[in-house]
Structure formats: structure tokens, C-alpha cells
Amino acid sequence: MDQSASKPDIRKIKADFPTLNRKVRSSFDLIYLDSAATSQKPEMVLEAMDRYYRLSNANIHRGIHTLAEEATAQYEDARQRIAKFINARRSREVIFTRNTTESINLVVNSWGRSRLQAGDLVVLTEMEHHSNLVPWQLLASQLGIRLEFVPVDLTGTLDLEVYQGLLEQGPKMVAFMHMSNVLGTINPAKEMISAAHRAGALVLLDGAQSVPHLPVDVQDLDVDFLAFSGHKMCGPTGIGVLYGKETVLESMPPFLGGGDMIKKVFLRSFTPNDLPHKFEAGTPAIAEVIGLGAAVDYLDAIGMEQIALHEHEIMRYGLDELAKVPGLKVYGTDTLQRGAVFSFTMENVHPHDVAQVLDDLGIAVRAGHHCAMPLHEKYGLPATTRASFYLYNTLDEVDRLVEGLSRVNQLFR
Amino acid sequence: MDDLYREVIIERHKNPHHRGTLEPYDYSFEDENPFCGDHIRVDVRTDESGMITEAVFSGHGCAISTASADLLIESIIGHSVEEVKKMTKDDVLELLGIELGPVRLKCALLPLKVLKAGVYGLDQASDRLVEGDE
Numbered sequence: 042m043d044q045s046a047s048k049p050d051i052r053k054i055k056a057d058f059p060t061l062n063r064k065v066r067s068s069f070d071l072i073y074l075d076s077a078a079t080s081q082k083p084e085m086v087l088e089a090m091d092r093y094y095r096l097s098n099a100n101i102h103r104g105i106h107t108l109a110e111e112a113t114a115q116y117e118d119a120r121q122r123i124a125k126f127i128n129a130r131r132s133r134e135v136i137f138t139r140n141t142t143e144s145i146n147l148v149v150n151s152w153g154r155s156r157l158q159a160g161d162l163v164v165l166t167e168m169e170h171h172s173n174l175v176p177w178q179l180l181a182s183q184l185g186i187r188l189e190f191v192p193v194d195l196t197g198t199l200d201l202e203v204y205q206g207l208l209e210q211g212p213k214m215v216a217f218m219h220m221s222n223v224l225g226t227i228n229p230a231k232e233m234i235s236a237a238h239r240a241g242a243l244v245l246l247d248g249a250q251s252v253p254h255l256p257v258d259v260q261d262l263d264v265d266f267l268a269f270s271g272h273k274m275c276g277p278t279g280i281g282v283l284y285g286k287e288t289v290l291e292s293m294p295p296f297l298g299g300g301d302m303i304k305k306v307f308l309r310s311f312t313p314n315d316l317p318h319k320f321e322a323g324t325p326a327i328a329e330v331i332g333l334g335a336a337v338d339y340l341d342a343i344g345m346e347q348i349a350l351h352e353h354e355i356m357r358y359g360l361d362e363l364a365k366v367p368g369l370k371v372y373g374t375d376t377l378q379r380g381a382v383f384s385f386t387m388e389n390v391h392p393h394d395v396a397q398v399l400d401d402l403g404i405a406v407r408a409g410h411h412c413a414m415p416l417h418e419k420y421g422l423p424a425t426t427r428a429s430f431y432l433y434n435t436l437d438e439v440d441r442l443v444e445g446l447s448r449v450n451q452l453f454r
Numbered sequence: 455m456d457d458l459y460r461e462v463i464i465e466r467h468k469n470p471h472h473r474g475t476l477e478p479y480d481y482s483f484e485d486e487n488p489f490c491g492d493h494i495r496v497d498v499r500t501d502e503s504g505m506i507t508e509a510v511f512s513g514h515g516c517a518i519s520t521a522s523a524d525l526l527i528e529s530i531i532g533h534s535v536e537e538v539k540k541m542t543k544d545d546v547l548e549l550l551g552i553e554l555g556p557v558r559l560k561c562a563l564l565p566l567k568v569l570k571a572g573v574y575g576l577d578q579a580s581d582r583l584v585e586g587d588e
Contacts, residue, residue, distance in 0.1 A: 114556050315581050
């Protein structure tokens with residue numbers, strides 16, 4: 042891959058994000074290292090949403106007037122661009138939800154509830170975010186399905202031998218995260234999906250951390266469901282996507298009931314609407330869909346390959362530099378299959394104190410269990426500090442982080 | 455506005471040439487547009503070779519959907535069922551000779567959706583039936 046040809050100019054990218062050009066703690070340039078929680082939003086996304094509200098605000102799909110026509114066209118046009126972004130065959134395979142969590146709940150409640158019965162096996166992993174654990178736990182307690190977990194080792198890698206063994210037990214579904222929000226591990230999704238298919242299971246991939254940072258191609262992966270959130274990929278909050286293979290979505294009952302998801306309604310029955318409307322009950326987040334469409338345009342213009350390369354460079358540099366900080370331990374793999382996410386602990390310093398000291402220097406990180414309590418438990422950690430990078434971060438910001446961590450050591454060691 | 459309600463569309467809506475029902479029929483199907491409640495039924499008779507000899511529509515709808523139905527029916531008489539199966543959105547837009555936004559497009563495409571669900575013997579008329587390559 043030619044890296045020099047269209048290597049993105051990060052200074053120019055940074056200028057597109059209003060929040061990244063403000064000062065914090067009176068005099069510090071903001072160093073935003075919490076994109077795994079939510080990304081910042083470029084001007085283009087804010088403008089698209091603002092323009093919709095200022096010029097075309099109307100409800101969609103039904104109105105005959107100009108504004109309704111414009112709103113419907115913008116909404117459905119965004120769906121097509123988002124479908125293209127993940128290389129879906131058809132835009133009707135893209136269902137709008139509130140976020141990754143709701144997308145997973147849709148699969149669990151529509152597909153799971155109608156297909157699974159007591160004793161059926163669903164395979165998850167130990168590194169899952171709570172959003173891909175709790176919905177399945179709820180279903181397990183109600184239907185009596187069985188949950189088994191692929192173990193993660195201390196390098197942050199899934200044990201694929203145990204996975205193979207679990208597949209031999211004939212699971213109906215395998216659900217796992219593409220990239221870990223804590224360890225940064227990029228799981229071998231394609232290999233795991235084809236193994237699951239050979240065993241007769243469907244696969245739900247949690248793409249919350251992968252879709253914003255890597256090229257993700259649903260046809261190449263051959264994945265049955267892909268869930269992701271707009272707000273982690275330069276889009277607004279309140280909008281998420283469930284991609285599903287058309288044949289699978291067609292065979293599923295509706296999730297939420299209400300307006301828009303019906304074709305006909307009688308007092309005691311209804312017939313569901315066509316895809317994708319069948320799964321979009323009620324007035325959707327129209328401005329947010331339009332905003333996510335703009336976010337996808339923004340990422341496309343830079344190129345997901347370029348973004349992945351840039352973050353890979355940060356990941357390599359970050360691991361090297363963090364290793365030099367006394368008393369600091371980074372969790373996870375140092376192989377190539379890792380994103381620019383560093384969860385770490387510092388000897389004798391609580392993660393919250395680390396985050397507090399960094400904040401005083403204008404550096405935004407996160408401290409806690411990052412919605413992955415079982416994973417932290419496995420590592421025997423109550424919490425970690427996490428620095429997560431995105432397309433708008435620079436190698437200089439890694440240096441600033443390391444300087445900040447030296448300050449932490451000065452104070453506490 | 456003049457474009458949307460071209461004379462032919464108003465005329466076909468007021469005085470459709472092919473309104474009615476057939477009994478018996480070889481193919482019949484009815485469905486509605488969930489977004490506005492337009493309801494269209496199409497009945498078709500064919501000869502032994504699968505050529506459409508008679509076709510009519512019934513139901514209720516806006517000017518766009520009834521004109522679309524009337525022009526569609528006219529265009530398929532004398533043609534084979536196999537040809538109907540190949541028809542898409544573009545054929546309907548050509549018949550109507552107008553550009554349509556996403557909301558009114560649903561009105562225009564309802565008759566073709568119903569017709570194709572009928573000749574394919576489906577139990578539902580879905581959007582997929584009338585799409586070209588997306």
C-alpha cells in the first residue's frame with residue numbers, strides 16, 4: 042500500500058473539529074484521547090444536521106409537501122451511503138436503531154426470542170462489552186438458553202481452540218466484538234465467522250469499535266449481523282445501525298411495534314411493512330441519520346484504509362513510548378492486530394487519579410471498567426485508565442500523554 | 455406542478471381506459487401502499503403461450519397511482535408474462551414521463567408491485583419487486 046500518496050494531513054483534519062480547537066483548564070490545548078467512548082464531530086456533520094433543521098425539517102415517508110419530500114430523500118439517501126460504506130448489497134439491509142446496544146437487543150429479542158429454545162447454545166467471549174452480554178443474559182434467564190464464553194488470555198487474545206470446541210457443541214448463534222474497547226485487540230473475525238458458519242451458527246458482530254477505525258466489508262466478512270454506533274465514527278449520538286443479511290431479516294418478526302413498521306393495521310392484528318421499515322417503528326432520529334450520512338462521507342473522503350494506517354502508526358509508537366513510563370503496564374496484545382487503544386495501570390496510583398492529573402493538563406482519558414467488568418475481573422483489576430486515539434490524533438499527542446504520565450509519577454511515587 | 459400533473463395523468467385518473475375486474479382470471483393480486491392507504495387490484499388473463507390478452511385494475515388511489523396503473527395495464531396487453539417479470543421502476547417512470555420524489559414514487563410503483571406479485575404468485579408485494587439495480 043502506498044502510504045505517501047494520500048497520507049492525510051492531520052492538522053487539516055483537526056481543524057475540521059470545533060471541539061478540538063478549544064482550550065481546557067484555562068490554557069491547555071485539548072488533547073482528546075477518549076474516542077473509544079465517543080468521537081468528536083466534524084463541522085460537516087454539524088452543518089448537515091443544522092441545515093436539515095433550518096431548511097427541511099419534516100416527518101418522513103408520508104408527507105406530500107416539499108419539506109417532507111426533502112427530508113425523506115435526505116434520510117433514505119443517507120441510508121444508501123451508509124450501506125455502501127460497509128459494502129452491504131442492499132440499503133434495505135441497513136436498519137436504523139439508537140446505538141450498538143439497541144441493535145444487539147433487536148437481534149436478541151427478534152431473532153433470539155423466535156428461534157431459540159431452552160438448552161440452545163449461544164457462544165460469546167470473555168472480552169465482550171456489557172451490551173453484548175446483558176441482553177443475552179436476559180434472554181437466558183427467560184428462555185433457558187445456554188451461554189458459553191471463549192476465554193481471553195493475558196495477551197488479550199481469544200483462545201480459538203476452545204472456540205472450535207464450543208462450535209462442535211452446535212451453537213445457534215455466535216456473538217462477539219470485532220475490536221476490543223479495552224484491549225484494542227482486533228479479533229480474527231473472518232476466520233471466526235466462517236468457522237461458525239461451518240458449525241451451522243449465525244454470527245452477530247459487534248462493530249462499535251471496528252467500523253469507525255477499520256475498513257469493514259460485510260460481504261467479505263460474510264457476517265449475518267453487524268451492529269455499530271454513529272457517535273463513535275464522527276456522527277451524532279442517538280443513531281446506530283443494525284446491518285443484517287436480507288434473508289435473515291426477512292425471516293425475523295418485528296422488534297418494536299408502532300407507526301411506520303406496518304403495512305396494514307386492524308384492531309386485533311397487523312401486517313408488517315417491508316424491510317427496512319419493518320424494524321423502524323415510530324418517527325426515527327431523522328437529523329441524526331442525516332448527520333451519520335455526512336460522517337460517512339467525511340470518513341470516505343479521507344479513506345478508511347488511510348485512517349487505519351494512521352492509527353496503526355500511533356499504536357506502534359504509543360506502545361513503545363508507554364513502555365518507557367516507570368510503573369506503567371499496558372494490557373493487551375502487542376501484535377499487529379491491535380487498534381490505538383491503550384488500557385493501563387500505574388503502580389500505586391488509582392486510575393481515577395491518573396485521569397484527574399491528566400485532565401489538569403488538558404488531556405482527556407477515561408478511567409473505570411469501560412463497560413467490560415468481566416474482562417477486568419479476569420485480569421484481577423478493579424479499573425484501568427484508557428487512552429483511545431482516532432484519525433484526528435497525532436504522534437505529538439502521544440508525547441504529551443507520556444509527559445502527563447511522568448507528572449503523575451512525580452506526584453504519586 | 456404542471457410536470458407532475460401532466461395532462462395524460464389527470465386524464466387517465468379521471469377516465470381510466472382499463473378500470474374493472476375480470477372473472478375468471480389467470481392472475482390477480484391486490485395490495486396497498488402502507489404510507490397513504492392507496493389500494494390497487496390487478497386482474498390478468500393470458501392465452502396458452504403466456505401472452506396477456508386482457509388486463510384491468512381496480513381499487514382507489516391518487517392521480518399518480520391510478521394513472522400509473524392505467525398506463526401500466528395498457529403497456530402490458532399483448533406482451534408476455536415473462537416480459538412483465540422483467541419490468542422495473544424505470545419502465546413505470548418512462549410511462550408516466552415525470553420525475554418523482556421518494557414519497558410519490560411509492561404511489562407510482564404500487565401498480566407494478568401488485569402486478570408483479572400477481573404474476574410471480576407471491577403472497578406479498580414488496581419494494582424489492584420493482585427495483586432495478588440499486
